[in-house]
Amino acid sequence: MNLQNDLLLRAAKGETTERPPVWLMRQAGRILPQYRAIRERLSDFKELVKTPELAAEVTIQPVDELGVDAAIIFSDILVIPEAMGLDYLMEEKRGPLFPRTIQSDADVDALRTGEDAAAHLQYVYDALAHTKRALNGRVPLIGFCGAPWTILSYMVEGSGSKTFSKSKKLLYTRPELAHRLLDKITEASIAYLKHQVSSGADLVQLFDSWAGILSPEQYRTFALPYISKICTALAPLVPVTVFAKGAWFALPEMSDLNCRVIGIDWNTEPGQARQWIGPDKTLQGNLDPCALYAAPATIETAVRTMLDAFGPRYIANLGHGLYPDTPLDNVKCFVSAVKSHRYKA
Amino acid sequence: MNLQNDLLLRAAKGETTERPPVWLMRQAGRILPQYRAIRERLSDFKELVKTPELAAEVTIQPVDELGVDAAIIFSDILVIPEAMGLDYLMEEKRGPLFPRTIQSDADVDALRTGEDAAAHLQYVYDALAHTKRALNGRVPLIGFCGAPWTILSYMVEGSGSKTFSKSKKLLYTRPELAHRLLDKITEASIAYLKHQVSSGADLVQLFDSWAGILSPEQYRTFALPYISKICTALAPLVPVTVFAKGAWFALPEMSDLNCRVIGIDWNTEPGQARQWIGPDKTLQGNLDPCALYAAPATIETAVRTMLDAFGPRYIANLGHGLYPDTPLDNVKCFVSAVKSHRYKA
Numbered sequence: 254m255n256l257q258n259d260l261l262l263r264a265a266k267g268e269t270t271e272r273p274p275v276w277l278m279r280q281a282g283r284i285l286p287q288y289r290a291i292r293e294r295l296s297d298f299k300e301l302v303k304t305p306e307l308a309a310e311v312t313i314q315p316v317d318e319l320g321v322d323a324a325i326i327f328s329d330i331l332v333i334p335e336a337m338g339l340d341y342l343m344e345e346k347r348g349p350l351f352p353r354t355i356q357s358d359a360d361v362d363a364l365r366t367g368e369d370a371a372a373h374l375q376y377v378y379d380a381l382a383h384t385k386r387a388l389n390g391r392v393p394l395i396g397f398c399g400a401p402w403t404i405l406s407y408m409v410e411g412s413g414s415k416t417f418s419k420s421k422k423l424l425y426t427r428p429e430l431a432h433r434l435l436d437k438i439t440e441a442s443i444a445y446l447k448h449q450v451s452s453g454a455d456l457v458q459l460f461d462s463w464a465g466i467l468s469p470e471q472y473r474t475f476a477l478p479y480i481s482k483i484c485t486a487l488a489p490l491v492p493v494t495v496f497a498k499g500a501w502f503a504l505p506e507m508s509d510l511n512c513r514v515i516g517i518d519w520n521t522e523p524g525q526a527r528q529w530i531g532p533d534k535t536l537q538g539n540l541d542p543c544a545l546y547a548a549p550a551t552i553e554t555a556v557r558t559m560l561d562a563f564g565p566r567y568i569a570n571l572g573h574g575l576y577p578d579t580p581l582d583n584v585k586c587f588v589s590a591v592k593s594h595r596y597k598a
Numbered sequence: 599m600n601l602q603n604d605l606l607l608r609a610a611k612g613e614t615t616e617r618p619p620v621w622l623m624r625q626a627g628r629i630l631p632q633y634r635a636i637r638e639r640l641s642d643f644k645e646l647v648k649t650p651e652l653a654a655e656v657t658i659q660p661v662d663e664l665g666v667d668a669a670i671i672f673s674d675i676l677v678i679p680e681a682m683g684l685d686y687l688m689e690e691k692r693g694p695l696f697p698r699t700i701q702s703d704a705d706v707d708a709l710r711t712g713e714d715a716a717a718h719l720q721y722v723y724d725a726l727a728h729t730k731r732a733l734n735g736r737v738p739l740i741g742f743c744g745a746p747w748t749i750l751s752y753m754v755e756g757s758g759s760k761t762f763s764k765s766k767k768l769l770y771t772r773p774e775l776a777h778r779l780l781d782k783i784t785e786a787s788i789a790y791l792k793h794q795v796s797s798g799a800d801l802v803q804l805f806d807s808w809a810g811i812l813s814p815e816q817y818r819t820f821a822l823p824y825i826s827k828i829c830t831a832l833a834p835l836v837p838v839t840v841f842a843k844g845a846w847f848a849l850p851e852m853s854d855l856n857c858r859v860i861g862i863d864w865n866t867e868p869g870q871a872r873q874w875i876g877p878d879k880t881l882q883g884n885l886d887p888c889a890l891y892a893a894p895a896t897i898e899t900a901v902r903t904m905l906d907a908f909g910p911r912y913i914a915n916l917g918h919g920l921y922p923d924t925p926l927d928n929v930k931c932f933v934s935a936v937k938s939h940r941y942k943a
Contacts, residue, residue, distance in 0.1 A: 413760070418921050421888035425896070468864045468886045501846065502865055519813045520847055541813045543766035551770070576763050
């Protein structure tokens, strides 16, 4: 099927576009009244994730309501641990909780990986296929998964954490066990992303949400090699985006990844990011999500400043996911400020 | 009183020392059995902070037990909001909680500042005086307070936060109110630190614990000018250390602060920190606190690597406070690895 709007894919591949494409991390969610209406009918967040028709519906809502240049499949990075054998609960206020966690060699041995794990995620592939049909070529569809270190940290901690000291303790005290676990997560993620592509994903993004908690040396040892393996496996199929929040220190090394796009958080200034990454990749980001609390005129100025600072070879986005209490009109202001921008010929 | 061990002050002032001084953030605390014994007798963390004899006792415990080259007064950065008029509770597992928070102009108007606020902290000055007498010149005594942005964020959020979106929203929507609040915090902090110095503090450290949550532009606008004002007020009295966790992006600008020492977290490599700060300040840091979970031989290697990378004009420490479950022997291993180091002549 031909895409009517392929700005995102052209920008990802480094082609010249008339303006930057724009989408927002966590665009399908609580900021939209349409989303809240569906969510209120369901007992549980996971019911939404696991019901392909509903997941497809909320995936498309921001395309209709915000006019963004891409849809991103509504799902959760924690479906991978679950597919590997660790069930989780999603508690409304407290976030995810794993009743069982990974502590020992036997725990790692018991995990499914590769196709065995990916086969448990048919509901995601169905949601992608539904979305693809319903989008009918309007915009590209983004698939995603968590990066291995972030997934490991949830599997070991059992929940979010301020310090991630349990998962970091594993890296310092049982590095060989950590590597075995990272290997299994990586193989499951590769199989999972390949299925996402066959089900309709036009681009895939890796979210390394807890990258910033590691030292540069640990990131080099326990995170980058696994991200690299996933990039190399997916690169022949679709453009890959890597977003490692807080890992500014790894940006120079990330320029060597076999991926097209690098996501940037709001701590890193655009010029610095371009200097570290070099000219050969597209950058994505990086407005502070809290900037969308400001008045529309302030948001427009912030967007203009950001677009000028990034220049071309760029995908406009935030530096992190939208916060649920962001006023909808301010999100629309962000999108239209990007869409009114024109690159000078 | 002459100090028998003035390594810390000489290193802070940029003088040549035979080896780097060493202390650890949060060295007085749960890692020490002596601390836990005292803490168990008390109903509340704040009772310990507010009882000068006991605060002095736990301040000195790590000097006795670990052999560190400095004591840091046992207290809390949240005594300043309390002295300004916002009481807080310290809940054992959940951290601090402010029943009332700052939301409006009237809330800011009602706060005490300067000497009016500092006058409510006599218990800290008494604790410093007690400690100073009991130390009897063994090692220097460090005073401290929170940096204004971090204190503002607690006063607005009412507790810790994952996103700090309430306090950041204030910066984006009510910048003039934020500046008025930051001004009052700054004036209270300056008066407070001056009293700390008259009560015996030989060096003072500013902790900007939530620095990393701001964008470079916001840090430049809402954090650095207030830190700068405090540095300039204190610099004629004692050496000042600024530790802005996560604010790697501000390190080049922090080289202009009127302070002697810059603290570095574990995300920033020593060589990069030195390049950004330049040759004219002492650096302090930066081992990942989780590295102290590793085996002693691994800790010794990590310390050697760190000391070699920082070189002279340096104070050995962690890149963040000690985690309470760190094995005591591993903390001792860290200290003795630093103390056995000798700078080449």
